[in-house]
Amino acid sequence: MKSVKALVKKAKRGDGDAFVLLVKQYEDVLYRTANRMLNNDEDVADALQDTIMSAYEKLHTLRKDEYFNTWIYKILLNKCNSLLNKRKSYSTFDVHVLPEQTNGDFQNIELEDALNSLNPDYKTAFSLYYIAGLNTKEISTFLKEPEGTIKSRLSRGKLLLRNNYYKSEGEILNEN
Numbered sequence: 050m051k052s053v054k055a056l057v058k059k060a061k062r063g064d065g066d067a068f069v070l071l072v073k074q075y076e077d078v079l080y081r082t083a084n085r086m087l088n089n090d091e092d093v094a095d096a097l098q099d100t101i102m103s104a105y106e107k108l109h110t111l112r113k114d115e116y117f118n119t120w121i122y123k124i125l126l127n128k129c130n131s132l133l134n135k136r137k138s139y140s141t142f143d144v145h146v147l148p149e150q151t152n153g154d155f156q157n158i159e160l161e162d163a164l165n166s167l168n169p170d171y172k173t174a175f176s177l178y179y180i181a182g183l184n185t186k187e188i189s190t191f192l193k194e195p196e197g198t199i200k201s202r203l204s205r206g207k208l209l210l211r212n213n214y215y216k217s218e219g220e221i222l223n224e225n
Contacts, residue, residue, distance in 0.1 A: 053071065053074070053114070053115060053117050053118065054114045054115050056068075056070055056071045056074075056117075057071065057108070057111065057114035057117050058114060060108055061108055061109060061111075061114075068104075068105055068108070071117060072101055072104070072121075075118055075121060075122075078122075078180065078181060078182060079097060079100065079121070079122070079125055080093065080097065081180050082122065082125060082126070082129075082176060082177075082180050082181045083096045083097055083100075083125060083128075083129055085172075085176045085180055086126075086129040086130075086133065086173070086176060087129055087132060087133070092129075092132050095128075095132065096125060096128040096129050096132055097125070099128045100121065100124045100125040100128050103124050103128070104120075104121050104124055107124075118182075119183065119187055122177075122181050122183060122187075122191075123191055126177070126181075126191060166209075166213065167206050167209060167210070170202055171202050171203075171205065171206035171209070172206075173192070174188060174199055174202040174203050174206065175203065175206055177191070177192075178199075178203055185199045185200050185203070
């Protein structure tokens with residue numbers, strides 16, 4: 050697959066196929082992120098469509114081509130937050146896109162309960178960090194909160210999950 054930088058340069062020059070290839074590289078993580086935040090298929094589809102359209106229309110505003118992934122995630126997160134603000138609800142994690150568990154459905158249900166038990170700030174931090182793949186500095190910039198706050202939310206969320214939801218064969222949430 051071509052490098053992101055090369056594809057962005059081509060897309061900025063008007064190559065629609067290059068833009069499609071760019072979006073295809075990130076479509077899975079964009080979908081998973083939107084699905085975790087919105088938990089509604091229609092809203093997810095709207096957010097993804099709006100994100101892709103905005104990215105295409107505003108690609109010329111991207112200053113550093115190598116940051117395309119962060120840039121498009123920010124667009125998606127803004128679209129998701131806009132939809133959430135309209136309906137005034139919070140997202141839930143969906144275990145269907147989490148890694149396969151070996152202990153069957155019971156463990157999936159327990160994991161879903163554990164993640165849904167977190168406060169919305171922790172869930173947002175987890176989603177952006179573990180699903181979207183943003184680092185703590187990028188999350189901090191996007192949420193307009195200190196990086197220490199983001200690190201704290203990730204750490205406290207892991208601690209809550211570890212203390213309240215554990216398996217005898219190992220932890221639900223692995224340390225990174």
